[in-house]
Amino acid sequence: MTLSRIRGARLLALAAVAALGLTACSEGGRQATNDNSGGGGNAAGSSGYTIAMITHETPGDTFWDKIKSGAQQAAKDEGVTLKYSNDPDASKQAVLIQNAVDSKVSGIATTLVTPDALAGSVKAATDAKIPVVGFNSGIDQYQRLGALMYFGSDENLAGSTAGKRIGEAGAKHPLCVIQAAGSVALEARCAGVKSAVPGTENLQVNGADDSSVVSTLQAKLSQDKSIDYIVTLGAPIAVDALKAMDAAASKAKLITFDLNAEVAQRIQDGKVEFSIDQQPYVQGYLAVSALYLNLKNGNDMGGGKPVLTGPSFVDKSNIDKILPFTKTNTR
Template structure:
């Protein structure tokens, strides 16, 4: 799709299925960027933290992750160096560059853990603490990360699958928009565990028009598809267009949330979204490193800290919508 426009709260093993209260523009494969302004002065704590993600340019999901990380950096007086690349080898290179720069800590996504293991182990060998976020919940300890902040994607997929199974789903189409992502594959596997008739469809998530065309052709060819399950908010927007073009009556549900999807939930075009709270992932990743460096604190006590899954639907959308407008949900 064109640069992604992409955008769950639980702690420990608790799943929040209803809230009472896991994409505008992304960034090209960036050189490290230092946060400035607001809050404490950057670097006043004496710590520099590298924040490395697999963000695809234009994905609004990462705007939320980065916003959380930057707010934490301001709150703690940390100098934050953000960089990203969706290519696993290049992401590993960014981690290694942070190691070579002798940063104090590294927060990184682990969507392709096998490709990143060498770089992460290089960091730990150099005495640089690493925390994982967003992807790699089952692998973060194996690669050497101390803590993890994100959703349990298998649990999230199963939760979604059970909900649509209860609504009568027989043949959902689970749309995978990034090849090799352990998180996305876990989501679809979770859906299939609850609805055995689930079918996966691989699309090129970096090209909106290609996603729409591929989905439209599939929905036009197979009218037995009763649910479309997308794994990112921008893909859900593509699915709305594809459904219209294919005259499909399939219901649409999605993982992840942004302002546009929140509006589509309110107007009924999307049944519900599963939110993993990316802002919280970014905030906790930076804060945890600051506390580890300053006090030796270990958040989670050796277990992943879950930020989801939670359902966002018509019962709670009015409360959540304003926060999507602020880029914090």
């Protein structure tokens, strides 16, 4: 078997494992940073390819550590030079994509959380014959923008799945907390919850400021005691919610999207009912490896359809197995 086929088989197997998580997804909330890293197998750059990964990461959100960890491991495995950059501001993320185009990278992997704002820069990439894949956000828009492939969760499905579960548990008035304005993924999650529990109410908070999140949530919970479930859309926001719930003496139950080590521990302790995980490590890994295979061998993962990495429930039934991986940024 040739090296390309071995790598292709490995990537297909990983995608299949990700798909198995659908029995039961993120995006987080938290200046731009640059982390130029090839991530153990081959020497960075030995393939001759340079891949730019550009996200809407907000500083401080542990969710993105998992994305980067997966991308760096794929870069190591494939001998790719990985250039990571991020900015939560849509116009600045578009500039980062344009910068990658101007530097003539081999491929671009980008989140598409604000697709209309990024459309021009993505078109500049495709016009320059630079393959683009979307991941994490933009599942319904990636093809329109010209991205070849997509790796992530179906956010509408994730939201409705979460809503159905809490509805069956008796939820009547959930509060869905949106930490980043204009995010199509976050809006889709809350819409999904509301489709299952019509009494769902949305609350906008500033996810870049933890103290603001806590105070906004505390005020809402103190004012409205009918809120019986809180749905946060990122693990750091769940931690803020726990503080707000204590301060407001709220009896609401808490569920969240995404994981970090602290939230995983809170699930084990019974403070968080469950998490809807989209497996960000897998998203980062697949985005880089799929671009490598496309450049090397013309492969198209998914056959024109999104490759789903979630949603998957993490709760009391499986947290003991998953908890250790949250501490190594792989889950």
